[in-house]
Structures are given as structure tokens and as C-alpha cells.
Amino acid sequence: MKKFIVFVVLITFIFFCSCEQKHNGENKIKIAVSILPFADFVENIGGDLVDVIVMIPPGVEPHTFEPTPQQLKELSDAKLYLRVGEILEFENHWLDKIKSNAKSVDIIDCSKNIRLINNNPHYWTAIKEVKIIVENIYVALCSKFPDHREIFERYKNRYVAKMDSVENLYHEDLLKLEGKVLLDYHPAWIYLANAYGIVEINIEQEGSEPKPGELKKLVDIAKEKNIKAIFVSPQFDFSNAQTIAKEINAEVVEIDPLPEKFLDNFENVAKKLIKHLK
Numbered sequence: 001m002k003k004f005i006v007f008v009v010l011i012t013f014i015f016f017c018s019c020e021q022k023h024n025g026e027n028k029i030k031i032a033v034s035i036l037p038f039a040d041f042v043e044n045i046g047g048d049l050v051d052v053i054v055m056i057p058p059g060v061e062p063h064t065f066e067p068t069p070q071q072l073k074e075l076s077d078a079k080l081y082l083r084v085g086e087i088l089e090f091e092n093h094w095l096d097k098i099k100s101n102a103k104s105v106d107i108i109d110c111s112k113n114i115r116l117i118n119n120n121p122h123y124w125t126a127i128k129e130v131k132i133i134v135e136n137i138y139v140a141l142c143s144k145f146p147d148h149r150e151i152f153e154r155y156k157n158r159y160v161a162k163m164d165s166v167e168n169l170y171h172e173d174l175l176k177l178e179g180k181v182l183l184d185y186h187p188a189w190i191y192l193a194n195a196y197g198i199v200e201i202n203i204e205q206e207g208s209e210p211k212p213g214e215l216k217k218l219v220d221i222a223k224e225k226n227i228k229a230i231f232v233s234p235q236f237d238f239s240n241a242q243t244i245a246k247e248i249n250a251e252v253v254e255i256d257p258l259p260e261k262f263l264d265n266f267e268n269v270a271k272k273l274i275k276h277l278k
């Protein structure tokens with residue numbers, strides 16, 4: 001009997017140990033990224049092999065964000081930091097801190113080969129550019145962890161195929177929006193707009209709220225172009241958008257440039273653009 005109890009205790013102990021190891025991700029490759037969509041990209045290529053740390057929590061305005069000491073500590077055992085790119089000013093602010101706190105982390109610029117439009121850093125919101133980001137992440141993962149190359153390749157190909165099939169669903173309807181005006185608060189959608197010939201106009205002027213004169217000009221443009229919707233990001237205060245919306249009798253529509261799931265969000269954004277711009 002005694003032996004049996006010892007046996008049961010031992011088995012239970014082993015069982016819990018192995019469970020815990022699975023859950024705390026100790027064996028996983030720790031990768032750090034700045035913004036949520038990049039975590040989605042990394043997880044789609046790395047699957048169960050990776051554990052991703054995201055610097056900017058959901059709902060936070062990234063341009064003014066500062067990492068906490070706790071976050072910097074957490075980074076110390078990350079193997080790769082997959083940064084959005086040098087053009088993103090807030091990443092540059094904390095990169096020096098990251099370098100001194102996490103000496104073993106390799107910092108990779110995911111913007112390689114992306115053709116910038118107006119020096120705008122929001123290239124993760126359009127499929128064409130996301131494919132380049134995904135390729136860059138794939139190359140970085142393969143060169144750092146060559147043993148897993150086969151898995152990374154299979155997962156990456158599957159993700160790219162998924163992007164194509166989602167894009168195909170909306171491609172024709174989005175192309176019909178050529179020449180239409182997407183009036184938004186923050187300039188987060190220029191790459192997506194560009195892919196379909198949509199014209200993006202921003203309420204925010206070079207990172208600040210518009211002055212009264214600028215606001216009036218926007219109202220005039222909106223009236224002239226018969227704009228029926230103003231698009232806002234959930235991370236920003238959109239009182240200015242509401243002011244213009246009231247004046248031109250337009251709807252305020254939320255679209256998220258920092259989603260947790262890029263493809264689900266792409267569908268959501270595509271549907272809203274098709275509905276409100278046509």
C-alpha cells in the first residue's frame with residue numbers, strides 16, 4: 001500500500017511538473033516586438049516554438065509610450081527583438097535601454113525592402129508590406145534558429161497563402177474605391193489606401209491636433225468630396241473627428257491600426273471601407 005501511495009504521489013508530481021513546463025513556455029524561444037500585429041506575424045511563423053513579448057500593451061497610444069523597468073527586465077532573456085523599423089521614432093527612444101539591459105538580444109529591422117511612402121511608418125496595415133515584414137521575420141528566425149527552418153518555412157507559406165485568400169475576397173470591391181477619399185485622424189492607412197488607389201487625408205497635422213484654420217479647410221474638403229465617414233483609431237482621442245463629423249453630417253467609424261490579429265482585422269477594415277466609401 002505504502003509503495004502504491006509513493007507511486008501515485010510520484011506520478012502526480014511528474015504530471016504537474018511537465019504541465020507547468022508546457023505552460024510557462026520555458027522551452028520556447030523568447031522573441032520581443034514593439035506592437036501587437038508583429039506578435040501575430042511572429043506567432044504565425046514560429047507557432048508553438050515561440051513565446052512573444054509585446055512592448056506596447058493593447059489600447060495604448062504608441063507614439064508617447066515608455067517601457068517600464070519590469071518590461072526591460074523581461075527582455076533580458078529574449079533572443080531576438082524584431083523591431084518595426086528605424087523610421088519609428090518611439091522605438092529609437094528605448095532601443096538604447098534595451099541594448100544595455102538585454103545584451104544577448106539581436107535587434108532586427110523588419111522594414112528591410114519596404115518602399116516607404118512619405119516616410120510614413122505604418123506599413124504593417126497593408127498586405128503587400130506585411131508579406132515583406134513576414135519574409136524578414138522568417139529570415140531572421142531561420143538564421144538565428146536554423147534547426148527549425150523547415151517548420152518556419154511551412155508555417156510562413158501557410159500564412160502567406162492565407163493572406164492571399166483573404167485579400168482575394170475583397171480585392172475587386174476595394175479596387176472599385178479608386179479615387180475615393182479616406183478621411184482619418186491619424187495617418188495609419190496610407191499603405192492600404194495606396195494599394196487600391198484610395199486617397200488618404202488626415203485630420204492630425206504632423207502629429208498634432210489641427211489649428212482652427214486647418215480644421216475649417218478639412219470641413220470644406222469633406223463637403224466638397226461628399227465624405228460620409230471619418231475614420232478613427234481607438235488609441236487616439238477623436239473629439240476633432242467628431243466635430244468635423246457633426247458639421248458635415250458624417251459618421252465616425254473606428255478602424256484599428258494595432259490589432260491583435262492582423263488578418264481578421266484586415267477583413268473588418270476592408271468591409272468598413274467598402275461600406276462607407278462607396
Ligand SMILES: [Zn+2]
Pocket residue numbers: 063122186188
Ligand atoms: Zn501611428
